Amino acid sequence: MGVTQRIMKFFDDRFDTETIKRFIDKQAHKRLPPHTSWLHVFGSLSLLLFLIQVTTGILLLIYYRPTPAEAHKSIQYITAKVNFGWLYRQIHAWGATFMIAALLLHMLRTYFYGAYKKPRELTWMTGVLIFILTVSFGFTGYLLPWNQIAFWATTVGTESAAKVPFIGEWLRYFLRGGETVTGETLSRFFVVHVIILPWLVTGLIAVHLVLMRMKNLATLDPVDQERDIPPERGIPFFPVHVAKEAVVAILLLAVLVTVSVLWPWAIGEPADPLSTPAHIKPEWYFLPSYQLLKYFEGPYGAIVGIFACTVPFVLLLFWPLLDRGKERHPRKRPWAVSFGLIGLLSALFLGVLGHYSESNVNVFGQRYHIDLLGWPHAIVEGQDAEDQGGH
Numbered sequence: 001m002g003v004t005q006r007i008m009k010f011f012d013d014r015f016d017t018e019t020i021k022r023f024i025d026k027q028a029h030k031r032l033p034p035h036t037s038w039l040h041v042f043g044s045l046s047l048l049l050f051l052i053q054v055t056t057g058i059l060l061l062i063y064y065r066p067t068p069a070e071a072h073k074s075i076q077y078i079t080a081k082v083n084f085g086w087l088y089r090q091i092h093a094w095g096a097t098f099m100i101a102a103l104l105l106h107m108l109r110t111y112f113y114g115a116y117k118k119p120r121e122l123t124w125m126t127g128v129l130i131f132i133l134t135v136s137f138g139f140t141g142y143l144l145p146w147n148q149i150a151f152w153a154t155t156v157g158t159e160s161a162a163k164v165p166f167i168g169e170w171l172r173y174f175l176r177g178g179e180t181v182t183g184e185t186l187s188r189f190f191v192v193h194v195i196i197l198p199w200l201v202t203g204l205i206a207v208h209l210v211l212m213r214m215k216n217l218a219t220l221d222p223v224d225q226e227r228d229i230p231p232e233r234g235i236p237f238f239p240v241h242v243a244k245e246a247v248v249a250i251l252l253l254a255v256l257v258t259v260s261v262l263w264p265w266a267i268g269e270p271a272d273p274l275s276t277p278a279h280i281k282p283e284w285y286f287l288p289s290y291q292l293l294k295y296f297e298g299p300y301g302a303i304v305g306i307f308a309c310t311v312p313f314v315l316l317l318f319w320p321l322l323d324r325g326k327e328r329h330p331r332k333r334p335w336a337v338s339f340g341l342i343g344l345l346s347a348l349f350l351g352v353l354g355h356y357s358e359s360n361v362n363v364f365g366q367r368y369h370i371d372l373l374g375w376p377h378a379i380v381e382g383q384d385a386e387d388q389g390g391h
Ligand code: HEM
Pocket: 039, 040, 041, 042, 043, 044, 046, 047, 050, 103, 106, 107, 109, 110, 115, 116, 120, 123, 124, 125, 126, 127, 128, 130, 131, 205, 208, 212, 216, 217, 218
């Protein structure tokens, strides 16, 4: 008996390896619906990015120190001294942005193909929870380098929590671990970022994947009329779909390393609680909420603002229970498709306004100052831009 057979026999005598083999075989040869395309790769891409985040995160943890005195210095040390530290720090920072982008594309795909409808409501709902937790990863991780931008962005971000009705003050205190952002906040964000969120997301991804596999991918047939996929028309998961996923995964890795090398994230100046930088903006995925909150001032306005920022996420979470239509094909769901497009364009529009607010832009040779609320004001030669901002 050869070595391989002896090893196999060792396991055969101790496990029911046949059942495991049959299970893997069944999963690998599953037939996916005929419309399964390149648009169906964003789920596995999100999974790959999560695994990259976990791996680079563990590497970062070896030298990172979560205290105000050491955090910034430890990141400098990782970047300058540790073998390939600069690379895995950059991949971790860019990976966060890529993962959120992959999740958004995956959500758009499942939304427009009506894949959230019965019997996949729970697959969608676990997905929305994963998305909210992934954004929380971004928020808590941003503070960890303890630089000026991170410190002040967290101060502004946690300040918005105070606007929540009834429990706002308590919530801000709870998030910060005190009245202001201090080492206490850093400890809290660290624990949430490296322990609580990773385990929660791992558990939710496991549930999500089991649910997805149990119900297979959605066809384009209406709810309760899904037909079995005929073997000759179905797309084999292995090797056809897996090959597509592998191509996209390799491209992703190439792009991730390229942007990490060409556009490294700065470490910035160490946090200084006594000096506020001029313009503090959050990461791109918070820009729509950041901009929306600006339109609601005063005690009642603030409550409406928080409401306006929360409702879209509640709608998203319960969407499969609200949209009771039976059709899945995008062409047969004009209302749901229009609603999705309006939501998407509004978020994009608010995001762009948030990005350009309080800055000067050049449009066809004319310079404009974009004020806090996103209104453009033409800049007249020789006059100071801020003077013309109006507000
Ligand atoms: C790290 C997070 C996630 C991972 C690893 C993941 C993984 C996957 C994978 C591999 C599939 C198979 C088909 C495909 O890729 O399109 C899938 C299906 C699905 N996912 Fe996700 N997903 C994640 C997050 C989300 C989010 C944020 C949503 C929506 C809010 C979502 C909703 C769905 C739905 C409804 C399906 C069923 C699609 C169908 O039957 O055609 N997932 N997911």
